[in-house]
Amino acid sequence: MFIKKQRLLTPGPTPLLPRALHAMMASDIHHRTQDFIKLYPQVLADLKHVYGTQGDVLITVSSGTGALEAAVSNFFSAGDKVIVLSAGKFGERWVELAKAFSLDATVLTAEYGDTVSPARVEAALKENPSAKGVFFQASETSTGAAHDVESIGKLCQAHGALCIVDAITGLGTMPLDIDGWGLDLVIGGSQKAFMIPPGLAFISVSPKAWAQGASATLPRLYFDLKKEKKMADKGESAWTPNVSLILALSESLKYIKDLGMDNLVANAQMLAHATRTAATTLGLELFAPNSPSSSVTAIKAPAGLDSSEIVKGFRNNFGAIIANGQGTMKGQIFRIAHLGYFDFADMFSLIAELELILHSKGVPVEFGKGVAAVQKIYAEAAFKKA
């Protein structure tokens, strides 16, 4: 028996930034005192900095789904025409939300692993000139595919529809020019590239979204963003905040600002590139080869091998928690994450472990070949720079 350090390497929750985790120990502060009112506006300002928008960025005490709901309930009315892109489990969540809140949704679906093209979005906007919003995922975490956010954002701008982006795994893994591309509502989550535990969600709101929201009649109170904004302007939160996670976020945002959001994105992109290269070098097939996300790489299990066996192999042999497929993709694919606090050390061991697991399952593998592919990418990127 060898020591197995348990490592959480999933596309959310992600590896925790130690200093952010430790900051939670100072949770005995009250949210209506100066202790908090010194902390919260700085957190909101840093979050806005990291989002890179001139619009508002607000925090909700909820999972990401709560902020997705806020994007619906604050800016739309029952019966509003909208367009929903559905290319995976999280696209299906938008569909579910649109239904729960009685929006009149035209759903553009793509096969798992694929994405909805901007051309299809444009055609749908032309067919539905009254559409008030387009909902989609920047990165569809369940399949590892990324939408063309820039093109879709610009189409929404041209057609006057709100552009609503679930960027829960997109933020910090791909460039998102929120103001330049016309992204009106951009949702993030604490347990993703923000490197802290789950429990907080974020949403940026453009002036155009606020204007549409002024006449939106869907019922809401807990997720009332106008109320949240009013309190945020006073340095407070509308409801009792999750103080422990605000403390953690304060630390992780400092880390991300010091690193630079561009570097965080570049880091994820480089790790994603290395993972794809290693996987194909080992003869494995990518699940979303045409529009791969940099937040997570979905890899097909070799023919005849259930991907659950690979996930279990990582866990049982090496203490590494990686993601299986979700829904019908379970057993078909496994997913390696890159969002947030991931580095090349994680990669070297993960690929070495993958080689050993494949070998143990009878898949022919040349030890070190996948690792060498990652090393080559590292050497080219890092030593060239130096």
Place this chain on the structure above:
Amino acid sequence: MFIKKQRLLTPGPTPLLPRALHAMMASDIHHRTQDFIKLYPQVLADLKHVYGTQGDVLITVSSGTGALEAAVSNFFSAGDKVIVLSAGKFGERWVELAKAFSLDATVLTAEYGDTVSPARVEAALKENPSAKGVFFQASETSTGAAHDVESIGKLCQAHGALCIVDAITGLGTMPLDIDGWGLDLVIGGSQKAFMIPPGLAFISVSPKAWAQGASATLPRLYFDLKKEKKMADKGESAWTPNVSLILALSESLKYIKDLGMDNLVANAQMLAHATRTAATTLGLELFAPNSPSSSVTAIKAPAGLDSSEIVKGFRNNFGAIIANGQGTMKGQIFRIAHLGYFDFADMFSLIAELELILHSKGVPVEFGKGVAAVQKIYAEAAFKKA
């Protein structure tokens, strides 16, 4: 300059149980793995044990207000007739929720510091035989007054209306026989008697509530309790849970179970009794003398003294954070909390500090007189038992 240990002594957030706080450091587990699925059902079972109900008890990742919203959106339809008791800032939140979700609310108000009598509730139920629910606070945290939950619960039972109790500061501070008294929805919050930071809310659901919910048409997704229940039955949460707080809750529930919920309630009641006695011994007036809550005691500032000065005195001289009045009560009252992890050591120092602060503001005080009143209560209760 003396050392001032900062002490959080407010009616929520409350003093943190150290072992629960420390448990949050183990947050790097994934909510769809066995690590979590071993943890969560035990937490739900312990929560149910502590609630003392045969019904379901579910957890939402939100502040308490989120669970209040869930109590509205899951069990009612727009236009439903309901009765809302409003005796303080939290009663006003029920009114706000009823309005946001288009319920047809008959509002029974009481002056701050007072409560709505069961007789008034009975009259309202007779006048509104179609009323589908009665909403109120067990303990109105803003005024320190407690409603007669047993009588109101039994009236709801007799009239067939759902009984919806905001027990966010009631749980763990007063007896609540959920099943015996017919309390259909009972809401709690993590940062109260549960001794952990804010970010989780709890709601018990009776079979009668589930039955009414089956035909409820208000829109909901994030707070969809049917979905939550379905996942809870599988040992999981519907959305990504706040893992750090679930870990903390697991520890605090063990502590409360070991202590006994009855003893937690008795502890709060004894501290509340001692606080009231000390306050009146010092010549101060209680804000809710007729129906005092055991979660928090609201005390009027002496004539001519702004209660903010007392609150500041605690903070600046002794590092103790106590609560001011809320809304129009700010400056009029100060509030001493008893819910959760409070003990007699807290009381002795608080009352000694109060005596010093009053003295420093020119209020005539005999040092030690209030403390002696608390000591006497302790001696009678503890040494008699021994």
